[in-house]
Amino acid sequence: MPRSKTINLIFLTMLLMVSAVTCFGQSTTGTVSMSATVSKFVEINSGGSVTLTGNSGGGVTTDGVANSPLAVSINLGELGPSNTNSFVTASVPLKLRSNAAYVLSMSATVTSSGTSASKIGAADVGFGLGTVSRTGLGVNAGADTNATSGDPTLAANGSVNGTTGRYEFTAVRSNLNAFSSSTTALSGPIIMNAVPRSNTNGLTVPAMFAVKPQFFENGTTTISVTFTVTAP
Amino acid sequence: MRLRHVTYSLLFALIFLAFAQTTFAQALDISSGGQPTITGAVGGSVTGSALVTNDLVVTINFGEVSPLNTNSIVKVVVPIALRSNQPYQVAVSMSGLNNANTQAVQASDVGFGIQNMQLLGGAGQICNQSTHLIRSPFNNDPAITATVGSNGRVSYQSSLGNLSGSTIILSGPVLSKNNSIKRQQSDGYTFDAIFTLTPQFFASGISSATLIFTISAGPNVPC
Numbered sequence: 089m090p091r092s093k094t095i096n097l098i099f100l101t102m103l104l105m106v107s108a109v110t111c112f113g114q115s116t117t118g119t120v121s122m123s124a125t126v127s128k129f130v131e132i133n134s135g136g137s138v139t140l141t142g143n144s145g146g147g148v149t150t151d152g153v154a155n156s157p158l159a160v161s162i163n164l165g166e167l168g169p170s171n172t173n174s175f176v177t178a179s180v181p182l183k184l185r186s187n188a189a190y191v192l193s194m195s196a197t198v199t200s201s202g203t204s205a206s207k208i209g210a211a212d213v214g215f216g217l218g219t220v221s222r223t224g225l226g227v228n229a230g231a232d233t234n235a236t237s238g239d240p241t242l243a244a245n246g247s248v249n250g251t252t253g254r255y256e257f258t259a260v261r262s263n264l265n266a267f268s269s270s271t272t273a274l275s276g277p278i279i280m281n282a283v284p285r286s287n288t289n290g291l292t293v294p295a296m297f298a299v300k301p302q303f304f305e306n307g308t309t310t311i312s313v314t315f316t317v318t319a320p
Numbered sequence: 321m322r323l324r325h326v327t328y329s330l331l332f333a334l335i336f337l338a339f340a341q342t343t344f345a346q347a348l349d350i351s352s353g354g355q356p357t358i359t360g361a362v363g364g365s366v367t368g369s370a371l372v373t374n375d376l377v378v379t380i381n382f383g384e385v386s387p388l389n390t391n392s393i394v395k396v397v398v399p400i401a402l403r404s405n406q407p408y409q410v411a412v413s414m415s416g417l418n419n420a421n422t423q424a425v426q427a428s429d430v431g432f433g434i435q436n437m438q439l440l441g442g443a444g445q446i447c448n449q450s451t452h453l454i455r456s457p458f459n460n461d462p463a464i465t466a467t468v469g470s471n472g473r474v475s476y477q478s479s480l481g482n483l484s485g486s487t488i489i490l491s492g493p494v495l496s497k498n499n500s501i502k503r504q505q506s507d508g509y510t511f512d513a514i515f516t517l518t519p520q521f522f523a524s525g526i527s528s529a530t531l532i533f534t535i536s537a538g539p540n541v542p543c
Contacts (some may be wrong), residue, residue, distance in 0.1 A: 103467035114349040114503060116535050118376020120398060123528040124425055124517055127365070129386040187386055187423075187521040226472030226521070227357035228423075282423045285387040 128188040128319040134158045135181030135292040136138030142173035144301075153179060155288050158267040158315065163300060167208065167309075171301040175241045178297045179218070185280050188319040192274040195314050196264040196294075201307035208309040211265040213256040214240025214298035217274055232276030237262045240298045255300040270316065284312070347406050350502055350535040352376050353399030353440070353510035360391035372401045372440060372510070373503040376533060382517045385425065388520040395463045397513040401440050402535055403508035405499050406408030407450075409491035409538030414483045416529035423523040429474070430464025430529070431516035434489055440507025444493045447543035452492035452509065457482060462516040474518040480529065489539040 134152035138160055140169060146165025152158065164176050184190060198210040216236040237245045237259035245259035257263035261271070279291045295315070354376050355370035364383025369375075382394045389491075402408065417427045434454045439446075457478040465477035496507045 114403075114501075115375055116348050116350060118352075118378075118400065118533045120351045120376070120378045120380065120513070120515075120533065121528070122380035122382065122396075122430070122515065122531070123526060124382035124385045125526050126386045126425065126522040126524045127388055128524045129388055131387075160456065167440040186386075186523070190522055216462075261437075278423070278523065281472065282425075282429070282520045282522045284392075284468065284474055284518055285390065286392075286519050287468075287472050319392060 111127075114218045123168050126187065128186075130184070130186040130188065130190050130319045132315055132317045133183045133185075133193070134160070135183035137181070138162060140164075140177070142171075142176040143163045144171035144173065152182075155183065158182065163292065167299050167301050167304060168306065169301060171302055173301065175214075175298045175300055177241060179294055180297070181297040182295055182315065183292050184317055186266050186278060186317070186319055187280055189277050190275065190279065190307055191318050191320055193270045193274055193316045193318070195270040195274045195316075196267045196307065197262055197312045200305075200309040202305035204305050206303065206305040207307060208299070208304050209265070210268060211256065211263045212299060212304070213264040213311055214262055214296075214300075215264055215267070216240045216262055216296050218294035218296055219295045220274070220276075220291060222291050224281065225285040226283035226287045227279050227289045227291065228281050230277040231280070232245060232274060232275055235261055235272050236274075239296055241296075246300075255302060257298075262314075264311070264313070267313075322455075345385065346419035347404055348408055348535045348537065349501075349503060349508075350410070350533055351401045351403075352377055352513075353380075356380070356398045356459035357398060358394070358396045360389075360394040362389040362391070364394060364398050366398075368398065372505060374479040375484045376400055376532045380515060384522065385392050385517050385522060387519060387521060391519065393463050393466060394517045394519070398513040398515070399505050399510050400513055400533060401508055401510045403440070403503065404495045404535065407491070407493050408535055409488050409497060411488045411534050411536070412483055413486045413532050413534070414480055414529055417480065417527055419523075419525070421523045422477040422526055423521075425517070425522050425527040426481065427483070427529070428479045429517060429522070430513070431466060431476035431478070432458065432480050432482070433462045433465070433476070433478050433514045434458045434511055435461050435514055436489075436510075436512040437467050438506040438510055439506075440510050442508035443497070444484040445497050445507045445543065447493040449543060450493040452490065455491070457471060458489045459479040461514055463514065466516065466518060474520060476516065480531075493541050493543040
């Protein structure tokens with residue numbers, strides 16, 4: 089066979105091969121691939137209204153609103169001996185939610201206008217987290233670890249110093265001196281099951297602050313507390 | 321001489337193959353039905369061809385579906401085109417989404433429904449004796465049928481959890497008017513495959529799945 093004819097045949101063959109392949113352009117299957125990401129999520133909000141007791145004067149300046157960002161302001165009122173109550177206490181409800189194990193930390197600063205050792209200091213402000221509650225639809229059961237000693241007004245958590253006569257909160261992490269830097273107050277496992285954010289349930293716990301009225305040096309004191317929740 | 325025989329034999333075989341492909345053009349075809357869309361996503365995306373003559377190859381990234389995504393739902397609409405010169409059925413099979421942690425994203429957390437069966441480009445075979453049947457429970461828009469279940473978790477009328485093996489989702493009579501060997505712009509039907517995922521307090525992690533849509537000869541219903 090002449091070479092030119094052979095070449096033509098080869099070209100024709102190639103053309104038909106391309107044509108044949110083209111005929112397979114249709115398909116009986118198609119694919120849809122999908123992926124989704126769930127990042128760790130934690131949040132802290134107000135768990136509701138603040139309870140202030142034992143105060144003389146003062147009051148809740150900015151109250152907590154359940155499920156809203158926590159931004160509470162409290163005037164504890166008179167903390168000198170003219171307040172004859174045994175303690176001035178403020179209970180601030182917190183609400184935590186997470187899809188992962190969490191750690192609630194707290195840091196506090198106490199500044200007083202006084203100049204002597206008798207001014208109100210961080211150690212004079214009792215603190216503790218109360219009973220942790222995991223209730224409601226969509227809330228995961230789990231055991232939390234309270235790193236504080238609970239209600240600071242409990243007899244087991246403080247007493248009058250036999251030497252100085254000053255009332256002291258003596259239990260573990262029972263006063264703000266233990267939180268001069270960010271320190272763990274509460275930790276635990278995942279809080280929420282797979283429910284939408286519109287579900288408002290969560291873990292609630294009261295943050296309890298207490299001051300024993302005493303012969304403190306006169307002046308004004310400002311206490312600032314910051315709560316931070318993380319998912320390590 | 322031998323080369324000539326071989327060449328002619330090959331030539332004949334290819335001519336026959338091309339002829340056969342022309343005469344018995346593939347009767348069943350599935351392809352892209354248009355540009356997929358995504359709404360409500362944070363960091364998500366969907367890729368796929370807008371051309372109905374291209375293969376159905378779609379990649380969905382729902383993005384963030386923890387409460388960090390404050391949208392009520394992430395919704396993806398994937399148009400799919402079908403062509404056939406005979407009764408057909410469409411089946412879907414799934415792989416993946418086998419998280420052991422029940423609080424992580426499960427197949428039942430991904431809503432899946434079929435809507436908007438319509439003529440492809442306004443043309444296709446219109447049959448009066450049979451209808452295109454979306455199999456139960458998939459005839460819904462999962463973004464609309466989403467509800468909060470008794471356990472607080474969002475559920476849907478139909479989801480990927482309703483897929484078991486190769487599950488038929490759609491069937492009906494002939495779809496196309498002609499037997500063209502090429503995908504036509506307007507000779508068949510399209511439908512929307514709708515996927516939804518509601519952001520929730522899922523356990524953290526990355527989940528993935530692959531769905532395979534297959535068109536095959538279906539129940540012999542008249543046109």
